[in-house]
Structures are given as structure tokens and as C-alpha cells.
């Protein structure tokens with residue numbers, strides 16, 4: 133269909149960005165980015181007519197459009213653009229450009245490849261900056277010398293791509309990173325842009341590698357001055373990665389990495405970081421378990437041996453915090469937290485409100501207390517049944 137619309141409108145169309153890189157690496161990528169020569173919105177409108185079940189969203193402000201396909205995939209469509217920066221870290225000035233201009237404004241050679249998917253040139257790889265070789269040689273390389281000055285977030289992106297694909301930041305690019313950092317260019321960057329790139333690193337497959345690279349460039353201080361990537365922190369990050377497969381289905385796992393990375397901070401410092409990340413008050417109150425608070429909690433857990441006690445102590449603590457606690461506790465406490473997560477937390481109460489109402493209790497706070505009490509009794513019994521619990525409740 134893209135070919136047909138390209139012919140109909142006589143538009144040049146190119147596949148660009150991460151998807152081209154990942155196609156060459158033979159890796160999956162569900163973000164389809166295309167650019168057209170003249171008018172992205174018009175192209176999107178025409179394309180959506182060929183795809184009756186697709187939904188289209190036009191972003192007038194940026195002159196881009198997104199088409200949402202029925203299978204959950206989406207296609208982002210933009211018009212070719214050329215960009216220049218009036219001063220370092222400014223937002224770029226955008227004008228219409230050629231495909232070469234459009235690729236020149238990108239961060240690394242590996243991300244500056246395009247595949248022509250126009251009707252009359254379908255399938256041709258466009259490689260103006262030797263990106264194909266850099267992919268094959270596993271190199272992260274910028275396209276021009278002032279790239280990091282124009283946009284310092286690229287320094288963090290370099291760490292991310294190097295870590296994700298196990299690529300090396302090529303020597304000249306490495307030196308330019310050091311120069312840019314020495315110039316203090318990152319300090320001029322807004323927290324919002326930094327935050328997004330930090331978050332992408334934490335969301336990536338193995339954040340520890342990216343964090344190690346950030347540390348190599350002494351950039352963790354942008355995150356917080358008191359984070360020291362010592363052996364113990366590195367061990368926790370690696371362990372968190374191992375746990376990912378078990379927990380990631382239910383959790384936004386990057387938050388576990390955020391908690392691990394900030395695990396040397398106290399609750400006050402954590403609160404400030406969480407606020408900077410834009411978390412809600414409710415989230416902050418629940419997750420604000422600084423180093424001092426976790427120490428007290430783990431000491432308390434030492435003395436809890438009954439299931440009911442463990443359950444009561446841990447029931448209001450978010451899973452992300454519990455995973456962090458597993459990473460830093462003694463063998464005995466690890467067993468207790470795992471038992472809470474994998475066994476106690478999911479138990480279904482045998483005694484329900486209606487059982488107690490049938491026994492003559494009246495509804496209200498009193499009934500709720502009985503329900504809770506009966507659940508704790510159930511947790512401590514080896515073979516709990518309605519009768520055995522009610523007996524212990526003296527009902």
C-alpha cells in the first residue's frame with residue numbers, strides 16, 4: 133500500500149531510524165518510522181484510505197502523523213527535514229530538507245540509514261555515513277564533530293545503544309564525549325530531556341551495562357551526587373536483571389532498577405528524585421523506602437517468623453521495593469520475602485463476610501476486623517478449613 137500511495141502522490145518514501153538498524157541486526161523492532169519528501173499528513177490520509185481498519189492521528193503542530201494498524205503496530209510518518217541549532221542545547225530550527233539532510237541530523241551513523249520504499253526504487257539501502265559498516269563493526273559513531281554540543285542527550289543515548297547491542301563507542305566519538313562533558317554542556321540541559329534518556333536506559337534490556345558506561349563518564353552525578361557505583365551496587369543491579377524474567381510481566385520493571393540505582397539514598401533524597409521523575413504523591417509515599425527505612429524494616433523482619441506476622445509487615449509495601457529488599461537481605465529474610473510474594477500474597481481468604489453474617493455477626497467495622505483476623509489465622513494453619521479457622525476465632 134505504501135508503494136501504491138507513493139505512486140499515486142508521486143511521493144518519495146523512506147523507512148528510517150531504529151527499524152532499519154534493527155533489520156540489519158536481524159532484531160525485532162515494532163516502531164515503524166517513515167519519512168516522505170513533501171507532505172506527511174497528506175500521505176498519511178491517503179495511506180489510511182488503503183487501510184480501512186486503521187486509525188489515523190494527525191499531529192498538526194509537528195506536521196507528522198501516526199497510523200495505528202489493527203495488529204497493534206503503528207507507523208509514524210514525518211516529512212523530510214533539515215535541522216540546525218542556533219546555540220548548544222537549544223531546540224533545533226527545522227526546515228524542509230533532502231533525505232541526506234534528514235539523516236545528517238540524526239545521532240549516530242547506525243541510526244542514520246534509510247531504505248527507499250518509493251514505488252520506483254523499492255528496497256534500496258541509503259547509507260551516506262557508513263552506518264552499515266559501523267553496525268557490522270559494532271561501532272557507535274557520531275555523524276559530525278559538534279553533534280554532542282548540539283544535543284548532549286546524545287551522550288546518554290551513546291551509552292544506551294552501546295550497552296544494548298554490546299557495541300563500542302568509537303575512539304573519536306569517545307573523545308568528543310569527554311570534550312563535551314569537560315565543557316559542562318550537560319549541565320545546561322533541561323532535567324526533562326535528561327530524565328527521558330535516563331529512563332530509556334533503565335527500561336532497556338540490561339540497564340547495568342548502560343549504568344556502568346554512564347559511570348565511566350562520571351555522569352551518574354547528574355542523577356544524584358550521592359550515588360556511588362561500588363561493587364555492592366553493581367551486584368544488586370546484576371541480580372535485579374536476573375529477577376527480571378520472574379517479575380517483569382506484572383511490573384514496570386524499570387522502577388526496580390531506579391530503586392536499586394538510588395538504594396544508597398535516604399527517604400528525603402529519594403522523595404526529591406521521585407518528584408523530579410514526576411511520580412504521583414501516592415506513588416512517592418508508597419515507594420519512599422530510603423536506606424534508613426529499609427534497615428529498620430529488615431531488622432523487624434528478622435524477628436517475624438509466623439506467616440501472619442510476615443504478611444502484616446509486608447502487605448503495604450510495593451513489589452518493586454520488596455524486590456530491592458530481597459537483593460539486600462540475609463538468606464533468612466530473603467526466604468520470608470519470597471514466601472510473601474509467591475505464596476502468602478496470592479492466598480484467597482477461606483472465610484468470607486457472608487460466612488460471618490450467617491453466624492450472626494453484624495456488618496460494619498467489627499466484621500471487617502473479624503475477616504482480617506480469620507485470614508491471618510488461615511495463613512498460620514497447616515491445613516486450614518472453615519471449621520478450623522472459626523474454631524480459633526472462637527465463633
Ligand code: ATP
Pocket residue numbers: 148149150151161163237238239240243244283285286
Ligand atoms: P529504540 O529501539 O530505542 O526506539 P530508536 O533508534 O528507534 O531506538 P528513538 O529514540 O525512537 O530511537 O529515535 C528514533 C530515531 O530518531 C533514531 O534512530 C535517530 O535516528 C533519531 N533520533 C532520536 N533522538 C535523537 C537525537 N537526540 N539526536 C539525533 N537523532 C535522534
